[in-house]
Every structure is written in structure tokens, then in C-alpha cells.
Amino acid sequence: MKRIVELTINGEPRDMTVDSCRSLLDALRDDVGLTGTKKGCDVGDCGACTVIVDGEPVNACLMLAVEAEGRTVETIEGLQPGVDTLHPLQDAFMRHGASQCGFCTPGILMMAKKLLDDNPRPSDEDIRFGLSGNICRCTGYTKIFDAIKAAAIEMEAARS
Amino acid sequence: MRRFEYHRADTLEQASRLLVDLGDDTFLFNGGTDLLVEIRERLRRVRNVVDIKQIRGLSDITYDETRGLTFGALVTVGRLENLPLVRQRYPNLRAAFASLGSIQVRNRATVVGNVCRASPSADTIPPLIADGAFIHIYSRTNMRVVPLAEFFTGPGKTVLAKGEIVTGITVPPAGDNAGKAYLKHGRRKAMELSTVGVAVSLTMEDGLCNDIRIALGAVGATVLRAPEAEAMLRGTSLDAAIVKNAADKAMEECTPISNVRASAEYRRDMVGVLTGRAIKQALEAFA
Numbered sequence: 071m072k073r074i075v076e077l078t079i080n081g082e083p084r085d086m087t088v089d090s091c092r093s094l095l096d097a098l099r100d101d102v103g104l105t106g107t108k109k110g111c112d113v114g115d116c117g118a119c120t121v122i123v124d125g126e127p128v129n130a131c132l133m134l135a136v137e138a139e140g141r142t143v144e145t146i147e148g149l150q151p152g153v154d155t156l157h158p159l160q161d162a163f164m165r166h167g168a169s170q171c172g173f174c175t176p177g178i179l180m181m182a183k184k185l186l187d188d189n190p191r192p193s194d195e196d197i198r199f200g201l202s203g204n205i206c207r208c209t210g211y212t213k214i215f216d217a218i219k220a221a222a223i224e225m226e227a228a229r230s
Numbered sequence: 231m232r233r234f235e236y237h238r239a240d241t242l243e244q245a246s247r248l249l250v251d252l253g254d255d256t257f258l259f260n261g262g263t264d265l266l267v268e269i270r271e272r273l274r275r276v277r278n279v280v281d282i283k284q285i286r287g288l289s290d291i292t293y294d295e296t297r298g299l300t301f302g303a304l305v306t307v308g309r310l311e312n313l314p315l316v317r318q319r320y321p322n323l324r325a326a327f328a329s330l331g332s333i334q335v336r337n338r339a340t341v342v343g344n345v346c347r348a349s350p351s352a353d354t355i356p357p358l359i360a361d362g363a364f365i366h367i368y369s370r371t372n373m374r375v376v377p378l379a380e381f382f383t384g385p386g387k388t389v390l391a392k393g394e395i396v397t398g399i400t401v402p403p404a405g406d407n408a409g410k411a412y413l414k415h416g417r418r419k420a421m422e423l424s425t426v427g428v429a430v431s432l433t434m435e436d437g438l439c440n441d442i443r444i445a446l447g448a449v450g451a452t453v454l455r456a457p458e459a460e461a462m463l464r465g466t467s468l469d470a471a472i473v474k475n476a477a478d479k480a481m482e483e484c485t486p487i488s489n490v491r492a493s494a495e496y497r498r499d500m501v502g503v504l505t506g507r508a509i510k511q512a513l514e515a516f517a
Contacts (some may be wrong), residue, residue, distance in 0.1 A: 134266075
């Protein structure tokens, strides 16, 4: 059965007409056209589909689209503050080469954003814990850690 | 994804009625982090899901010194994991919650859901059993409260009758003389099902062990207690030699199988190691 779901995506009110079996991930990609959120494993193991729902990161593959009714969803497309400006995390990921094949990157950026929003000066252990639900098979994580730490310093400097 | 019908219940009564009326292959849909995977991987035949997340009154967390900690069926693992009270008074629960899945999964998954799934390797079950938790069950004719240790009847099986719904769990208060620990053993730290999980909850009085409960995960058809090991420890000072003997006894009391994650022999060995370590860690509360 199709249902109309009203929600806010990246600050804009939207409605999606979706089948009630559809995952939020499929709805975002196929019905809304936001393909930045990636489908890796589709069973909650890889974290590539991480989006932020009502302020908390979740796997979009493990949520039905109908459950997003009335909620606020942030995806990678909403991360950059303006058309010509990048989020400090995006900028740091580019400068540090923290993205190789790039498939995990949107999920990791959303998770890293949440991490830095909650904890502006994370230790290595904090980053490890924060990213433990995101798998990257290219980088070995070193450059990802470097980028997150660099972004944290930059964001802190921008605030003061 | 394999097709299923989605129903949303606004009350427990409505949810219970749907569970009965829609017949077999109808499942409650709470956090959904297990159910959606089972549907997608065709591990469970599902025709109908009944979403209970709109039902009022199932999202509360309360604590008082006589009754203890009570949380509703809709409370996520992540919410409890980050609760200061859980961090301070229930380090065993905190360890179990923080080791379940990933942050993303824990923001959706509920503790009650993990318990009702009744997996022998579920992380939340051993420390809840060691703490002597109770489970609250709704049915249209009456409410009942069951000790969690008596809730499970086999892998994936519980005492729940058709139409019954778990509304919450109560964990007895954590006194100042209590020590608690949960140790999970797996191949990696995150996104891991436990190979063996051992929970110990004990109370000390004048340097002697007043009471102790040991719960063993992933080494039997359900999470097991180790009653003989516990009996050896009660009334003692829990010195190293006694703990070693009791850990050996716990190894005898468990009934592990071999599967893709570990052999039965290895699991049994780890019960011995982890039981000793968990007791030691629980005692650190008094150090």
C-alpha cells in the first residue's frame, strides 16, 4: 500500500509517496532523488547509508520510509552550508585524501559531523568509537582520522 | 525487499488484536533493526508488521531506590547507554548496551526488542538476568510480571502467548554494596555478535559475598545461570582460589555448541576465563 509521508529533508519540507515496505534509504535515493546516501550492505552492517534523523545518526536501510513521518532527516546533500562552500569536514577529507573509492564517505561524513557536534575535541579513541559502525575498505582509516582531527581544529578556531 | 503489510497500532489493545487477527507471520515492529534484516535476508517469513512506536506510555525511564530502574518497550539501547544513571549504577548494563551493534543501530534498536528476540547470544540479556530483572507483559485480559530468567524457553522462543506484548523491564535497585560486570568476547569490538558473554552481579557485606548471580550468554539454548558456581561463592571472601574453582564449575555448567563463530571447547574455556575476570571486575567497585 502506498502512503504519503510528510517530513523535513535538509531543512526543506517534503512529501514522498512511498510503498509501506520501502526503506528510508530506497525512498531517499529513488523517490526523492538524493543519491548521495549510499547503499552498501542494506542490512545495517556497513554504515554507508548513515543519515541523521531528529539529530541522531541511523542506518537509513534499517528504517522504513513511513517511519520518517513528521521527522527531520539530514543527508550528505545538506552538509555543505552553501552552494560554493564546503563543510570543514568535506574540505579536510579532500585535503587529506581521506576518500578513495568514496562509497563509505557520505556515511562517514555524517557520522563525523555528529561526533564533532557532540564532542568538538575527540580523542583517537572517541573517533574510533564514533566510527565503529562505518566500514571503509580502502583507506585503512588513517587519513580519515587525520581529516577529522584537522576539521575539529579548524571548527574550533572558527568558533573562537 | 520482500513484500509485507505495514500496520500502525495506537494502543496496546489494538496491537494485541492485530497480532491475533492477522494470524501467523505477523510480528511486532519496534526498532526493526533485526526484523528488517530478517525480512531482507529471508530468514523469517513475515506477512504483516505491527508498528508499536506510536503507542503512548512505552517510552518512559524511571528510577527509584525501592523499585529500581524501569524502562518501556520503546526505549532505545542508545538512550539507556548514555543515561548517567546507567553509567554510574549499572556498569554491567552500560557495557552490554555499548557493545550492541553500532551507534546507528543502537539509536533504533530497543533493549526490549533485543530481549524479545531471545537470541542466546543477545548482549542485553546476561546482565539483566544477573541483576534479577523482571519483564512486564500486557495481554487484553491481564498484565503479568515474569522474572527475566524464566522468560526464555529456547533460541528465539519465550513464554509470550499470542497477543501478549512486553511493555517494559524493571531492574532492581543498585545498592552501594553491589558490584556488577558484563564481559563480551568476540573477534572484534563493534558490530559483533558475542562468542561468549558473561555477566556477574554480586553484593558484599563485611568482606563476604552476600549474594552473586552469574549469567552466561551464547553457551546454551538460552542465556544460562551457573547455580553451582554461585553456591560455591556465596558466603566467601571471593579470594583467587575460590573464584578459580567456581569458574571451573561454571565451565561444567554451560552447554555450548560449535558454530561458525567458535567451537564448543573454545566457548567452554572462555566461560572459565571470563567468569574469573568478571568477578574481579565486579569487585573493583569496592576497591
